[in-house]
Amino acid sequence: MTLAAHHLAAGTAAVLVALWLLRSRWTYAYPRAALILWQISSLTMIVAAVGALLGFGLAPYGRGLLPALLELPLHATELDIWHFAAVTLGLALGGWLVVNQLLCLRSTARARARHRLLLQLVARPDTGALVVDHPVAVAYCLPGRTPRIVVSAGARRLLTDAELAAVLAHERAHARERHHLVVAPFQALRRLLPNSALLTRVCATIELLVEMCADDKAARQQGREPLASALERFHANGSGGTPAGALAVADAPVQARIRRLRQPEPSGFPVAWPVACALTVTALATSVSLFAVPL
Ligand SMILES: [Zn+2]
Known part of the structure; x- marks a missing residue:
């Protein structure tokens, strides 16, 4: 005891x-x-x-x-029955959590592999990123052993050169700092208990903090204002859907990030x-x- x-x-x-x-x-x-x-x-x-x-x-x-x-x-x-039930519950809980993490890792890896194949067919390399000829403005990092930074033609048209450089720096920060490994365990837990309001809130918090880490890195390299105005343009334009397993530039609550970049408390x-x-x-x-x- x-x-x-x-x-x-x-x-x-x-x-x-x-x-x-x-x-x-x-x-x-x-x-x-x-x-x-x-x-x-x-x-x-x-x-x-x-x-x-x-x-x-x-x-x-x-x-x-x-x-x-x-x-x-x-x-x-x-x-006795109580001690046996506790042991069974403990082993089941531990096993359940481990198996769920492994299954989530596997399904995410498969989704990323499919997306990498698709990018080979439709994307062309340009200015340190893969450009997809699509009118919707999106930019995201597809994590993995060789991460891909993807930006759409719509995003390139929407952003100025300085804003695009800030967005690419943000995505490179995700790739370099392996942010997908930070969010993966929390996302796996949320998949296990999708109706848990507390877990949903925790996951949203983790995803927002990860975005802020990438924002800080990009702001140090390219300045705060270009990234803030890029986020603002994405937000006003309505960002496109993010592929499964990717980290997008404008996913997490954008207003809080813009406010933080322009008026750091x-x-x-x-x-x-x-x-x-x-x-x-x-x-x-x-x-x-x-x-x-x-x-
Ligand atoms: Zn991001």
Whole structure:
């Protein structure tokens, strides 16, 4: 039971940090720092939830989780119904989450592969991007081992040279910083629970923070105003649909990003961030190590 209590404490710490992140505005000024906390706290919540269920269920064995799990096939009949149900639920939850992530990764990889093939047929390379001859204004990054930056003829007509350079810098930032790997676990969770309003809100937050990271990188290279006006033009023009598995320049709430680029709110780095980071890292390390500790 001590193991389950430790996991519950670690999970509670992670939940508190996630709630703080959801309510904070400093995250718009420091999206990268916020994403680090989101990733650690989310992983902690998942490991702790599985660990708490297994910790409770395997408590009668009086051993660490992994040694007890290895014993389970031989001594499962020694558990009462509640402990057995907790073990079953813990294993099912862990397996379900892993399988769902793998299935989502596979379907996304297939969609991207299909799209890469299509681009080979219809796109032509120009000024560091693949240009698709289509009137709708779109620009996006198709991630992968060799990422593709795609821009439509409509977008090239819509934007000035400076705006186009800013948009391409934004897409290159997505590709270079592997942002698709940041959003993928959260999108997989949302696919698992599509009706969860909280999960939808968390996913939207993560996607917005990722866009802001790419905005910051592009703004440092090309200036804030060209990117802001490019976003404004995309928004006014109505951006086209983004292919599955791609990251588009104008997907996330555009007004918030334009406002942030033009009128950045002066915000000092939150003094609580190192504390929250240390708390979540400790919680995650505790939860992971409890799987191996032979208590
Ligand atoms: Zn983007």
